[in-house]
Amino acid sequence: MAEYVKSEEIFKEFKEHSISEFFRKNSQMLGYSGKTRSMTTIIHEYITNSLDACEEAGILPEIDVTIKLIEEGKYSISVKDNGPGIPSKLVGKVFATVLAGTKFHRYVQQRGQQGIGASGCTLFSKITTGKPITIRSSNEKESYECNVDLEIKTNKPLITNMKKIEEMTRGTEVFGEFGELKYEKSDHGVEEYIKRTVLSNPHATIKLNDPDGKEIVFLRAVNEMPKKPKEIKPHPLGVDTNDLIEFAHRSHEKTVSDFLIESFSRVSQGKIAEIKAVAPDILFDIEPSKLQWSDAEKLVKVFKQIKWMAPELDSLSTIGEKQIEIAMKNILNPKFQSVVERKPKVFRGGIPFVVEAGISYGGDSGKKSNEVDKDGNVIEAEGNVLRFANKVPLLFDGSNCAITEAVKGIQWKRYGIGRFDEEPVSVLINVSSVYVPYSGVGKQAIAKEDDIIEEIKLAVMDCGRILQRYLSGVKNMQLQETRYKTIMRYIKQLSNDLSEITETDQKEIEASLKTLIEKRYSKLFGQNDNKPDEEIENKSEEEQEEKLED
Ligand SMILES: Nc1ncnc2c1ncn2[C@@H]1O[C@H](COP(=O)(O)OP(=O)(O)OP(=O)(O)O)[C@@H](O)[C@H]1O
Ligand SMILES: [Mg+2]
Incomplete structure (x- = not known):
């Protein structure tokens, strides 16, 4: 009989791990894979936190980013904001407890959601340099400086050198040293990330001091805060059993009925009565x-059987059509x-979201990235799909993203684009929601939810129809230009023949013919008084051909 290894033997190695230990081993899940990407991830985490904090406090954000090279692969990074500051008693949890924050349980549109970003940076600093990070922060009650270290085994912070400081204005400054990084000027680098951030958040000013000592200032374009996203309660159709249990176990209400009324939108006494009628045995x-x-x-099953009013849709804040055009x-x-x-829509039956889309043609649109990854493979061209979620640029993991999937699924031929990947065309999409379903903790791609993909497609198709009209106009112009040039080539011969037949001066005939033709093709010369051409523009391609043959 075969000898099996005893379970006692196998389970000798059974151990419990902390969430920090898990991410130490799997830091790629947080976006720390590849040196350029890791650099952009750190900047992304700190900037999104500063923007969220300023937005919540109603402050126009001013963010200073300074990156210095220490030695090859190792950099110091500091990010300073003018936000509300962080209370000293919570600073350890903010920067050194994975899964701690103010945003996780809330239904409000913010850039952060999970409570991982800031502590993930501390963890990455620790595993690549062994050093703690330094925080200076000031709020209305105190100004202090301290070092924050993360104890990986326990997922707990260790604060040292805490001291009061006098000179600091309100805000927070994070300083840390990080290894395994590279500062690169590319579509995936820090400068591009900041540029796109300011374009999608025109109320922010961000200064970048790059490792070459150059200061690049991205000034705010508007002096007003964007509309503050309204915090809402979850809709009964947007929760699953797990969510419901979690919400219930955190609730301080006296009964399940009160909890449902207080915790969810659209649940009233009347609705409780309806639920009771369908499932009377629920306690x-x-x-x-x-x-x-x-x-x-x-x-959760009964929620799906009864009729609900749609969720509140005014919880969303967009980039805005004008600003997308500028971007x-x-x-x-x-x-x-x-x-x-x-218009805002819902996914999973109850989570509101809204899609903005733009299409551009010509110029640098559709330009392929010529970067290669560490194995020498060309990085997937993202030049033609610019992705944003809650106004945050997404620069990585394009192939896992609902946006890319939707854009690739469009029948581009309908809109005058033969091959989307090869033509000078780009698409910009921003998906805003109180809860963006990212496909990974690194938050660089949106999960492929059917409702979201469908809505992105509809938005792109709306833009596509306008593009199609433009392209057929261009085609029509090109057709006319060819015809104009062809006719002009025969004008000398024609006027000679006509002059012989009619015994009129050739020059006179040539001049009259020229005037006639130029009038007929006046659109080519920037005059818009040509009726026949307008008629042509509104017709199908075949009809246009026929008309021009006449
Ligand atoms: N610059 C800052 N100013 C004020 N508060 C901040 C700042 N940075 C972080 N915080 C606070 O620390 C919390 C934790 O930040 P962290 O980035 O870890 O998580 P998050 O932003 O909530 O979610 P995510 O993991 O998706 O980024 C935030 O929820 C916020 O309350
Ligand atoms: Mg964050």
């Missing part, structure tokens, strides 16, 4: 912390562009 009068999985499961002009310098903002 509605117990404390929510005692809600069992089986009852939660039943509740595309700045990044791609196109000959033509069209932008649309769709």
